Amino acid sequence: MDRGFAYGDGVFRTLRVQRGVPACWALHYKKLVEDCNVLRIVCPSADLLLADIERLFAPGEDAIAKIIISRGEGERGYAVPVLAQPTRAVIKAPSPQYPEANFNEGVRLHLCNLRLSYQPQFAGIKHLNRLENVMARMEWTDNTITDGLLLDEQGRAIECTMSNIFVRFGKDLVTPDLSLCGVAGITRGRILEAVPQLGLSVKVTDLPLDKLMQADEIVTCNSLYGAWQVIALNRQNWQPQSLAKQLRQILQE
């Protein structure tokens, strides 16, 4: 009867736990609260969640924590229970073993056929309605493809199935506007703040696919791997460059 299962009525976070300590906790918790607010779910306290993590992870352990907050149990029907008691699920998953080449050379992307739909009322939040990501991820089985680039209804690049994107044109960095669709990850936010350190300008704007294909450099990012350069997309290739490595250094500080 949990509304997370019935309707995807909730939000989640995926983060690294390093030596038992959740990385960038303040940013992750802030985003969790903001996302809950959009759905009018009362987010459990940071103390509760940190106690869950402490119970689940050994002090020296490196792994991944996934935190799901749903609206909680309810009667059948869409109407929200007056006294909903949110469900919190904290899950431990092993650290992913990414190929070294993803960091040293870069990654190959699939261009997804599925187009992201516009839902301004809850675009940007990491809610549990993730069928678009699931269906897009089904589009490739080739193990040399790391992620899929998702366009919106109008053919603008938005994000990858598990990552945000940054695109460099000379000294200008661009990341897609996510006010109509997409998930605004905290690593994207950290990069937006860090850009001045790189001697680049940054703009949050529309990014049509044909413009993206002319980029000098494309980088994907998320909380688990930091940043990777894209070296192949849709039969076009890019030489390995330095932006992803620079970003990983900044993100590790």
Add this chain to the structure above:
Amino acid sequence: MDRGFAYGDGVFRTLRVQRGVPACWALHYKKLVEDCNVLRIVCPSADLLLADIERLFAPGEDAIAKIIISRGEGERGYAVPVLAQPTRAVIKAPSPQYPEANFNEGVRLHLCNLRLSYQPQFAGIKHLNRLENVMARMEWTDNTITDGLLLDEQGRAIECTMSNIFVRFGKDLVTPDLSLCGVAGITRGRILEAVPQLGLSVKVTDLPLDKLMQADEIVTCNSLYGAWQVIALNRQNWQPQSLAKQLRQILQE
């Protein structure tokens, strides 16, 4: 770890069980299989589900069955498990106690602010990504409002939060096209087949809000209550007429 909870990766049905027997079972099961196919989930057999229902409902019992089929458990990440074992949940809920006036006079609708997004890849199916319905249902608390009318991005009427709609102009019945958004319920399908019995024509097409407001009669429908006439929407009123009652008679046959 169920992907229904993690991603809304599944589908569902809500149906009446009358004297222990699921109503319109063949249609519900057919739709369940079709919806599973769209998500590439192998639907459990009808025999399994009927056995669940038999175990859960007493032979003489009238109630509601909700059937949820999710892709099953999986590791963290959007990639579908190679050997996913679908989860089936069959839930018994009490028969809703609708006011007599809903049948005798009709119902009042709220016009929702939330706009349905376009996702042609899985429009029409009753999947578990139902945040739009949840958020739309939050828009009103007035108990005299029974349901909310949902428009799409372009302002076309699509459906209500828990119902499909039919709109009558003279001898012509119209129901919205659901190829971009909305859920194509089995009661809508039954009405589409039954229209000739009413001496009306029927068209599945676009239905802009301003056109809908000029209708002679508006009817909502679903598997639980059959059909209700709309008597109020957005400060406009309609006199009680006979279409909803005729449809209920046909649906009960």
